[in-house]
Every structure is written in structure tokens, then in C-alpha cells.
Amino acid sequence: MATTTLAVINQKGGTGKTTTTINLGSALNKLGKRVLLVDLDPQSNLSYSLAITEPKSTLADAFLGNASLQDVLVEKDGLWIAPGSNDLVDIEISLVSQPEREKFLKTMLDSLKGFDYILIDCPPSLSVLTLNALSAANEVLIPLQMEVLTLQGLDQILNTVNKVKKAFNPKLKIKGIVVVMFDVRRKLSQEVLDYLQQNIKEYIFKQYIRLNVKLAEAPSFGRSVLDYDASSNGAKDYKALADEFVAL
Numbered sequence: 001m002a003t004t005t006l007a008v009i010n011q012k013g014g015t016g017k018t019t020t021t022i023n024l025g026s027a028l029n030k031l032g033k034r035v036l037l038v039d040l041d042p043q044s045n046l047s048y049s050l051a052i053t054e055p056k057s058t059l060a061d062a063f064l065g066n067a068s069l070q071d072v073l074v075e076k077d078g079l080w081i082a083p084g085s086n087d088l089v090d091i092e093i094s095l096v097s098q099p100e101r102e103k104f105l106k107t108m109l110d111s112l113k114g115f116d117y118i119l120i121d122c123p124p125s126l127s128v129l130t131l132n133a134l135s136a137a138n139e140v141l142i143p144l145q146m147e148v149l150t151l152q153g154l155d156q157i158l159n160t161v162n163k164v165k166k167a168f169n170p171k172l173k174i175k176g177i178v179v180v181m182f183d184v185r186r187k188l189s190q191e192v193l194d195y196l197q198q199n200i201k202e203y204i205f206k207q208y209i210r211l212n213v214k215l216a217e218a219p220s221f222g223r224s225v226l227d228y229d230a231s232s233n234g235a236k237d238y239k240a241l242a243d244e245f246v247a248l
Contacts, residue, residue, distance in 0.1 A: 005109060005118040006175065007137035012153055013124035016143040016180035018045045019215060021121040023234070024141075026224035027242030029078045033116040036073070039084030040105070040133055041123045042092070047083040050076050051222025060087035062108055063095075069108040077227050080115070088129060095128045102128070102168050106136035126160050134164040139175040142202075146182060146192040158202070175248070178241060179208035203248070207240040 008021045018041070025035045039046040039059060047053070052074050059082045061067040074081045095101040109118060120133045134140070140161055144150050158174070165172045177200070183189050196204060209215075214232035218225040225234040 001116055003115050003118060004139060005120070005137045006139045006141055007120045007122055007130075007133040008141045008143065009122045009130060009133070009157060010143055010153065011124060011126050011130075011156060012150070015124070015145055015150070016209070017041075017124070018049060018121050020141070020143045020178060020180060020209070020238075021046060021119045022049055023215070023224050023226060023238040024242060024245065025079055025117070025119045026077070026226045027238045028117050028246070030226060030239070031242055031246060033246075034080075034114060035078075036080045036082065036112070036115045036118045038082045038105075038109075038118060038120040038133075040088065040120055040129050041084055042086050042088040042129075043123075044084035044086065045219075046121045047081065047085075049219035049222070050079075050081060050224075052076065052081055052083050055083040058083045058085040058087065060085050060091050063088075063091045063104060069111060077223060079224075084121075088123075092128050095132075102131045102135040105129075105132035109136050126156070130160075131164065131168075134161065134172060135168045137169075138171050139173055141175050142177045143180045144177050144196075145180060146186075146189040146196075148188075148192065151192070151195070154200070174202050175245070176203035176205050178205045181211050182208040183211050205241060205244055207237060207244050209234070209237045209241065212237070 008017050025037050029035045057067040057072050062069045062072050122130045122133045210233050212234035214229045215225050215234035218228040221228050
């Protein structure tokens with residue numbers, strides 16, 4: 001099986017990118033897949049959520065050439081993680097002036113072998129780091145809350161993906177949109193979902209992720225929700241999402 005590299009993107013913060021990267025990755029691992037999570041966000045929320053707070057080296061060291069990407073990797077609960085750090089802010093600034101600045105991450109990931117899935121948690125901005133992720137990926141996953149303002153942001157994401165596809169990465173495609181933080185009690189949630197289904201041609205995963213307190217608690221214990229509470233609705237939703245994801 002060839003490696004599937006997936007960029008998890010949304011230019012807004014707090015949209016469930018990190019939660020989806022961790023828990024979809026964990027669910028894929030439970031299906032027997034070898035999974036790497038790449039923390040490309042300078043805020044390093046993914047690393048923190050898995051209790052990787054003081055790694056020996058980080059993704060920033062790999063960008064600088066001070067360590068190989070293989071040497072940066074940390075194992076946790078069956079997942080492999082390339083930890084992020086605030087130093088990625090400086091990396092982003094330095095990349096701006098570099099030739100072929102969009103290819104650094106792809107070159108590093110191409111050196112790794114044996115992973116079924118590589119999931120990249122992107123920064124909450126359409127930045128040079130996000131451009132690196134889109135250039136390295138062959139698929140894009142967009143976590144989306146069912147709120148009116150997210151529809152405007154979705155157009156921007158889709159336009160950016162199309163531009164990157166034309167300019168740098170013709171193999172890039174959108175895997176789909178995953179509905180997150182879905183509140184079954186709110187009429188607006190269903191109305192926005194209905195609008196999306198009627199007006200967006202991209203695939204919308206049938207399995208949505210419900211609001212769930214266990215999803216919010218799991219990072220405090222440094223674990224995915226599947227390892228923290230496998231019986232929770234959050235764990236069940238991400239397991240079902242992984243099944244649907246693999247079947248596509």
C-alpha cells in the first residue's frame with residue numbers, strides 16, 4: 001500500500017483540526033495502519049495533547065537540517081509523531097526567501113518509509129507552512145463546524161487548494177469535509193449541513209463528530225479519545241469516520 005499523506009486544514013483556529021488529526025490517526029491505527037502525525041502548527045497543540053512537551057528535537061530541527069525527520073519522531077500509544085514547536089514561526093519567516101520554499105516538507109516526508117498514513121495538522125492560516133503541507137499531501141481533509149461564518153471560510157480553503165493543485169501539486173485532491181462539534185440540539189447545525197449538502201460538490205463524510213465532553217477531556221490526559229475512553233461518543237464517532245475514510 002502506498003502512503004497516503006493527508007493535510008488537515010482550516011484557516012480558522014478552534015475548528016477541530018488537531019482533534020481530528022489525533023483521533024482519526026488513532027482510529028486508523030486501531031485498524032492496523034501505521035500512522036504518522038505531523039505537528040506543523042507553531043502552537044504545537046497536537047504535541048501538547050499527546051503529552052509530548054519536551055521532545056529531544058522537533059520538526060523545526062528537521063527543517064533546519066539539525067536532525068533528520070526520522071530522528072525527530074516520537075512514539076505514543078501506537079502512533080508516531082513529529083513534534084512541533086514555537087520555533088516553526090522562525091522557520092516560516094526564513095522559508096519566505098528560500099527557492100522552492102513549498103517543497104521542504106515534501107522532501108523530508110519522502111525520506112520516510114513504512115507508513116500507511118501521514119496526517120499533517122496544519123496551522124490555522126493559509127501560510128508558507130500550510131503551502132508546504134498542501135505540496136507534500138495527496139489528499140486534503142477539511143474539518144468544519146456547522147456555523148454560518150464557516151461557509152465563507154470554506155470557499156477560501158477550496159480556492160487555495162485549487163491554486164496549489166495548479167501551481168505545485170497536480171495530484172492533490174480533496175478527500176472530503178468532516179463535520180465536527182455537531183450539536184444535534186441546535187437547529188442551525190442541521191440547516192448549515194443541509195445547505196452544504198445541497199451546494200457543495202465536495203464529499204461530505206456521512207459520519208459527523210458530535211459534541212462530546214470526553215473529546216475535550218482527553219488532551220488533559222495526553223491521549224486520544226480512543227485511548228482515554230473507548231466507550232465515549234467521541235471515540236465511537238472517530239472509529240466510524242475511520243471506517244468510512246478507509247472505504248473511500
